[in-house]
Amino acid sequence: MTKEKGARERPKYQRIADDLKAAIEAGEYGPGDRLPGESAIAAQYEVAALTARQALKILRTEGLVETKKGAGARVVSFRAIRRHGIQRLSRDQWGAGKSIWAADEERPVTIDVRVDNIAAPAHIARMLDLEDGGAVCARSRRFVLDERPVMLATSYLPHELVEGTAITRVDTGEGGTYARLAEIGHAPAHFREEIRCRLPTAEEAEHLAMPLERPIIKLCRTAFDAAGSSVEVNEMTLDSASYVLEYAFDA
Numbered sequence: 001m002t003k004e005k006g007a008r009e010r011p012k013y014q015r016i017a018d019d020l021k022a023a024i025e026a027g028e029y030g031p032g033d034r035l036p037g038e039s040a041i042a043a044q045y046e047v048a049a050l051t052a053r054q055a056l057k058i059l060r061t062e063g064l065v066e067t068k069k070g071a072g073a074r075v076v077s078f079r080a081i082r083r084h085g086i087q088r089l090s091r092d093q094w095g096a097g098k099s100i101w102a103a104d105e106e107r108p109v110t111i112d113v114r115v116d117n118i119a120a121p122a123h124i125a126r127m128l129d130l131e132d133g134g135a136v137c138a139r140s141r142r143f144v145l146d147e148r149p150v151m152l153a154t155s156y157l158p159h160e161l162v163e164g165t166a167i168t169r170v171d172t173g174e175g176g177t178y179a180r181l182a183e184i185g186h187a188p189a190h191f192r193e194e195i196r197c198r199l200p201t202a203e204e205a206e207h208l209a210m211p212l213e214r215p216i217i218k219l220c221r222t223a224f225d226a227a228g229s230s231v232e233v234n235e236m237t238l239d240s241a242s243y244v245l246e247y248a249f250d251a
Contacts, residue, residue: 012045012051013047013052013054013055014055014058016041016051016052016055017055017056017058017059020035020055020056020059021059021064024059024064029075030075031076032074032075032077033074034072034073034074035056035065035072035073035074035075037072037073038052038053038056039052041055057213059073060073060211061211061213061214062214062241063076063210063214063239063240064241078146078148078242080241080242080243080244081104081145081150081242081243081244082104082244082246083243083244083246084103084104084246085193085245085246086247086248086249087103087248088100088103088104089188090103091187091188094175094176094179095175095178095182096175097174097175097179098174098175099175099176100176100178101143107145109143109144109145110143110144110145111141111142111143112142112144113139113140113141114139114140114141114170115137115138115139115168115169115170116137116138116140117136117138117168118135118136119133119134119135120133120134120135124156124233127222127230127233128158128230128231128233129229129230130158134158134159135158135159136156136157136158136159137158137159137163137167138154138155138156139154139155139157139167140152140154141153141154142207145242148209148242149207149208149209149210149239150208150238150239150242150243151208151236151238151239151242151243152208152236152237153234153235153236153237154235155177155232155233155234156232156233156234157232161186162180162181162184165180165183166180181223181225181231181232185225186229186231187225187226188223188224188225188231188232189224189225189226190223190224191221191222191223191224192221192222192224193219194219194220194221195217195218195245196217196218197215197216197217197240198215198216198218199213199214199216200214200216200237204237208237208239210239210241214239214240214241215240216237216239216240217236217237217238217239217240217243217245218236218237218238219234219235219236219237220233220234220236221236222234
């Protein structure tokens with residue numbers, strides 16, 4: 001099949017979406033600019049209004065535009081977060097009293113925090129080498145940047161390990177959880193991250209204020225101390241349109 005034939009066989013709404021995406025990437029529409037309305041797009045491409053609506057829905061699903069009733073579609077002005085996957089976990093970061101978030105962003109972020117002592121879910125118990133139902137401190141956070149929810153995260157730490165420390169409080173202090181682990185002799189010395197993508201559950205989409213059709217990034221990080229014991233499992237849910245994952249390292 002030739003490239004030209006394949007392009008012709010793509011549904012009209014996808015070809016329209018491709019044209020609009022190319023125009024956004026070329027700078028014809030900048031952040032905050034309004035795109036042509038459904039009627040204008042339908043007239044330009046000689047298609048039904050429903051087809052134009054489907055094209056705009058693709059752009060919204062991919063996080064390129066935002067739509068508000070009565071206001072049409074505008075190019076998203078939000079600047080994606082560049083997540084530095086390696087540098088952010090350096091001891092030079094949290095050991096100096098800085099937050100991990102600060103390695104990625106200078107923009108102020110709002111973090112809603114909830115701390116609970118719970119029985120570990122079965123997979124978390126296995127990852128932390130706990131008995132089934134072993135007690136963990138669960139630190140749940142919702143990160144909001146520029147009035148946009150961007151990430152949900154829950155860290156699980158053995159309750160017996162962190163009991164009596166600031167880790168069990170909402171405010172862990174400078175350097176966060178890892179600095180507090182260092183104070184009790186269990187500083188993270190090794191990390192492992194697993195990444196996968198899937199569509200969000202209805203609850204995840206609601207908490208991240210995103211469409212159900214847009215994928216989320218699921219990140220699971222395990223922190224190990226110098227003895228090789230797992231001291232934290234952090235499960236993160238990222239809006240895929242809000243993040244760029246960057247990994248820079250020497251050969």
